Amino acid sequence: MLQPSIPPVEPRPSLNTAAKLNVGDRLLRALYPPRANAWQLRWLGFAMLVLAAIFPWLGGPFYTRLAIESFLFGATALSVDILLGYAGLLSLGQAAYFGLAAYISALMYLHVTQSFWLVLVAVVTAVAVFSLVLGAVAIRAKGVYFALITFGAAEILSKIAHNTRAIGGSDGLIGIPVPRITLLPGVTIDLQNNFVFYYAVLGVLVLIYIGTRRILDSGFGAVLRAIRDNSDRVPYLGYNSFWYKLLAYIMAAQVAAVGGLIYPLLRGFVAPHLFGFEVSTKAVVMSLVGGVGTLLGPLAGSVIVTFLESAVGSYTERHLLVLGVIFIVFVMFLPDGLIGLARRLSASRGKAAP
Amino acid sequence: MEDLLGYLHVVVLPQVIDALIIGVALALVALGLTLIFGLLDVINLAHGDLYMLGGYAAFMLVGWGAGYWSALVLVPILVGAVGWALEELGIRPLLPRADRAIVTLLLTFGVSLVLRDIAQVVWGTETHAVAPAFTGIVSFAEVFVPTYRLFVFGIALIAIFATWWLVYRTRLGAVLRATAVDPSMVASFGIPIRWVYGLTFIYGCGLAGLAGVLLSPIYAVFPTMGHDFLVMAFAVVIVGGMGSIIGAVVAALLLAQVQGLASLWIPPVWAETLVYGVMLLVLVARPGGLFNRLGEA
Amino acid sequence: MIKVRALNKAFGGLRAVRDLSFEALPRCVTSIIGPNGAGKSTAFNLIAGTLQPDSGTVELDGRDITGRAPFALARLGVARSFQITNLFFGLSTFENVRLACQSLERRSSYLVRLDRLARPQACARAILAEFGLQERANELVGNLSHGDQRRVEIAVCMALRPRLLMLDEPTQGMSPSETAEFDALIKSLTGRATILLIEHDVDLVMSLSDHVIVMHQGEKLFEGTPDRVRASPLVREAYLGVDHAAV
Numbered sequence: 001m002l003q004p005s006i007p008p009v010e011p012r013p014s015l016n017t018a019a020k021l022n023v024g025d026r027l028l029r030a031l032y033p034p035r036a037n038a039w040q041l042r043w044l045g046f047a048m049l050v051l052a053a054i055f056p057w058l059g060g061p062f063y064t065r066l067a068i069e070s071f072l073f074g075a076t077a078l079s080v081d082i083l084l085g086y087a088g089l090l091s092l093g094q095a096a097y098f099g100l101a102a103y104i105s106a107l108m109y110l111h112v113t114q115s116f117w118l119v120l121v122a123v124v125t126a127v128a129v130f131s132l133v134l135g136a137v138a139i140r141a142k143g144v145y146f147a148l149i150t151f152g153a154a155e156i157l158s159k160i161a162h163n164t165r166a167i168g169g170s171d172g173l174i175g176i177p178v179p180r181i182t183l184l185p186g187v188t189i190d191l192q193n194n195f196v197f198y199y200a201v202l203g204v205l206v207l208i209y210i211g212t213r214r215i216l217d218s219g220f221g222a223v224l225r226a227i228r229d230n231s232d233r234v235p236y237l238g239y240n241s242f243w244y245k246l247l248a249y250i251m252a253a254q255v256a257a258v259g260g261l262i263y264p265l266l267r268g269f270v271a272p273h274l275f276g277f278e279v280s281t282k283a284v285v286m287s288l289v290g291g292v293g294t295l296l297g298p299l300a301g302s303v304i305v306t307f308l309e310s311a312v313g314s315y316t317e318r319h320l321l322v323l324g325v326i327f328i329v330f331v332m333f334l335p336d337g338l339i340g341l342a343r344r345l346s347a348s349r350g351k352a353a354p
Numbered sequence: 355m356e357d358l359l360g361y362l363h364v365v366v367l368p369q370v371i372d373a374l375i376i377g378v379a380l381a382l383v384a385l386g387l388t389l390i391f392g393l394l395d396v397i398n399l400a401h402g403d404l405y406m407l408g409g410y411a412a413f414m415l416v417g418w419g420a421g422y423w424s425a426l427v428l429v430p431i432l433v434g435a436v437g438w439a440l441e442e443l444g445i446r447p448l449l450p451r452a453d454r455a456i457v458t459l460l461l462t463f464g465v466s467l468v469l470r471d472i473a474q475v476v477w478g479t480e481t482h483a484v485a486p487a488f489t490g491i492v493s494f495a496e497v498f499v500p501t502y503r504l505f506v507f508g509i510a511l512i513a514i515f516a517t518w519w520l521v522y523r524t525r526l527g528a529v530l531r532a533t534a535v536d537p538s539m540v541a542s543f544g545i546p547i548r549w550v551y552g553l554t555f556i557y558g559c560g561l562a563g564l565a566g567v568l569l570s571p572i573y574a575v576f577p578t579m580g581h582d583f584l585v586m587a588f589a590v591v592i593v594g595g596m597g598s599i600i601g602a603v604v605a606a607l608l609l610a611q612v613q614g615l616a617s618l619w620i621p622p623v624w625a626e627t628l629v630y631g632v633m634l635l636v637l638v639a640r641p642g643g644l645f646n647r648l649g650e651a
Numbered sequence: 652m653i654k655v656r657a658l659n660k661a662f663g664g665l666r667a668v669r670d671l672s673f674e675a676l677p678r679c680v681t682s683i684i685g686p687n688g689a690g691k692s693t694a695f696n697l698i699a700g701t702l703q704p705d706s707g708t709v710e711l712d713g714r715d716i717t718g719r720a721p722f723a724l725a726r727l728g729v730a731r732s733f734q735i736t737n738l739f740f741g742l743s744t745f746e747n748v749r750l751a752c753q754s755l756e757r758r759s760s761y762l763v764r765l766d767r768l769a770r771p772q773a774c775a776r777a778i779l780a781e782f783g784l785q786e787r788a789n790e791l792v793g794n795l796s797h798g799d800q801r802r803v804e805i806a807v808c809m810a811l812r813p814r815l816l817m818l819d820e821p822t823q824g825m826s827p828s829e830t831a832e833f834d835a836l837i838k839s840l841t842g843r844a845t846i847l848l849i850e851h852d853v854d855l856v857m858s859l860s861d862h863v864i865v866m867h868q869g870e871k872l873f874e875g876t877p878d879r880v881r882a883s884p885l886v887r888e889a890y891l892g893v894d895h896a897a898v
């Protein structure tokens with residue numbers, strides 16, 4: 001009589017036995033991490049930051065720019081994790097916001113203004129409106145529909161961009177001027193300089209990470225975690241889960257848009273594929289590789305995947321094949337990602353020592 | 355008045371007939387998706403790529419001189435076998451998980467990427483044509499339809515009816531519907547659930563393969579053909595109601611008409627956007643789609 | 652307190668609840684009993700907002716709450732438990748109860764960092780102490796014993812400070828000794844909220860309830876005090892006669 005969707009799951013198998021875990025148990029662990037050892041994550045974050053801070057002195061200009069690109073996709077991966085790791089929503093269409101932001105900023109630099117701040121306001125507004133409308137429909141439809149609707153929206157945007165002559169059609173827009181960004185009166189950021197560009201983007205990413213973490217470490221984040229854990233139960237505590245999911249979706253859209261906002265300044269062009277499933281896919285792969293539900297994992301994942309792709313790219317054109325195989329391997333065998341793997345390794349070593 | 359009738363006859367009617375043929379083919383792809391979802395809660399994102407494999411298989415078989423007719427029979431079996439491998443190796447191990455809906459979605463997404471890229475490696479990015487089994491044009495009341503398209507329509511209709519018959523009029527179908535509602539109950543009767551799952555997967559993928567053979571002479575064969583078809587197929591399944599057989603057929607016919615007629619007056623891209631818009635509207639009005647899920651009706 | 656009038660619900664051809672009317676008095680325990688398929692659970696779900704009735708009304712303290720969404724009902728002071736344990740299995744016991752406490756806070760406080768959101772924490776600690784769950788506070792609910800999970804379920808309900816507490820077979824799957832313990836627990840809650848109870852264990856119902864409603868084939872067959880229900884030949888025939896000949 002009630003929706004016989006997924007057959008009742010037996011009470012979850014005990015989560016903290018160190019006995020041989022099957023893949024399903026590990027996924028449960030991934031999605032329901034044992035009390036996140038905050039200090040481990042903090043050290044990892046610190047180590048990543050140090051590495052990122054010295055990187056431009058180690059790699060040349062090519063790798064510095066590649067690292068910037070990985071940061072931009074990292075923001076999109078982070079947005080996937082906000083949805084999947086906290087609200088339990090799988091979005092296969094975060095590229096919609098990456099692309100939307102990229103196109104809006106490209107068009108504005110080309111035709112309207114050279115002010116980064118005006119562009120920022122326009123992007124934030126457009127993304128907010130679009131995500132509010134799409135999110136409201138997609139979340140009301142719930143469950144697996146959410147993934148399909150977000151996927152479809154990005155596909156449609158990509159097709160529209162592909163076929164609209166006015167915004168460059170399949171060639172996209174090229175020759176986007178790089179603006180000077182006035183941070184304070186008298187203090188400008190010169191993006192022509194790779195070092196400056198790199199540290200500016202790194203700074204933005206760190207701010208986004210800290211902001212996201214802070215927002216999700218609140219009562220709001222607690223309700224989201226409850227929704228991820230058992231969304232059917234949440235209404236009986238007096239929470240209208242629709243609003244929480246919608247807010248999470250709007251927030252994730254803004255985070256994903258940051259990558260698109262800066263991308264045209266890095267590469268000087270935008271093209272329809274920025275809307276496409278490849279960007280959405282990458283974002284999901286990155287968070288899977290790093291570890292869903294950790295916020296830090298997707299950032300590590302984005303660096304790993306971007307550099308891996310670049311390395312593979314010098315041997316073969318087959319990006320999708322590589323992404324697909326990574327996808328399958330992580331879903332089947334490492335559902336808690338590299339951070340989960342590290343945790344399990346350190347846990348088993350801790351067990352073996354005494 | 356005369357003009358309007360003429361317009362309807364010469365411009366609109368052929369488009370309606372064309373859309374009808376696309377609609378039934380679309381229904382074949384959507385049927386497989388909806389059957390698999392209704393039974394296993396799995397959204398097969400690789401479904402479009404299985405359709406693509408069907409197209410390439412037909413291209414190869416016909417190219418080797420096996421003939422169209424043998425391709426029509428062999429390809430669904432071949433694609434069914436690929437689907438079986440996917441189910442056996444990839445999906446079955448994930449089914450016990452609590453979030454099987456999400457993980458299987460991710461898995462089939464990965465598989466889809468791999469299949470598409472393999473197709474590019476093996477057959478290149480260019481478009482391949484497949485010769486239709488017969489040429490010629492049928493005309494009635496001064497509307498001309500290529501014979502092959504009528505043939506596609508007929509075969510697809512037969513396959514749709516056969517699916518309906520299998521699910522609603524046979525013992526196997528009864529088991530299938532019962533499994534969709536309560537797998538553990540069916541298992542307690544001593545019926546091997548894994549075979550029910552496996553067969554459904556093979557059958558659903560076989561349908562995608564069949565659609566691949568049927569449409570390859572009309573649209574030709576290229577690596578992203580499945581991907582392009584997939585968004586449309588999902589719109590169909592969502593509008594019809596995930597897991598509903600009748601819904602998939604009705605929605606396929608409906609959306610194909612929307613797209614076909616709209617592209618008379620607006621550019622094709624916007625026609626597709628319109629279809630997506632219709633899907634969103636249906637979801638706003640009825641979040642579960644138009645029809646009930648398998649076994650619930 | 653709660654007033655149900657002419658409630659109807661059909662699933663396809665099956666009329667699960669027919670013209671059900673009853674009233675639960677404030678601070679009393681009202682129980683619904685009946686054989687399997689009598690429509691108890693459906694009636695319960697209709698009142699709790701899980702299902703929408705085809706017709707009829709439900710009133711809470713004179714306010715029409717028919718067909719309101721579960722989250723709205725929870726805010727009006729209706730808390731329910733579930734027949735099959737339904738909690739946040741991947742969160743700790745403390746967090747389960749804390750989430751319930753948090754929902755009483757103003758929404759504007761939800762961006763405050765969790766460790767500074769003090770009141771829900773204090774509330775959760777008090778509730779855990781009251782239900783003897785302090786030692787389980789940091790364990791995942793999924794790892795608790797069945798009995799403890801049932802206890803957490805009640806604790807979560809009470810953390811919502813309900814006016815109406817709806818318990819759906821709270822002793823489901825418990826051993827006799829656990830059931831006895833639970834009997835005492837539920838007794839301790841009477842007077843703090845109006846309680847509406849569905850229960851299979853007839854002895855438990857008779858010992859707890861002030862008022863008993865007997866349902867049969869979707870309809871109300873009889874209502875009255877436990878003694879009168881026990882004495883009713885009608886009930887005996889339709890229900891006790893079948894299932895509990897010995898009572």
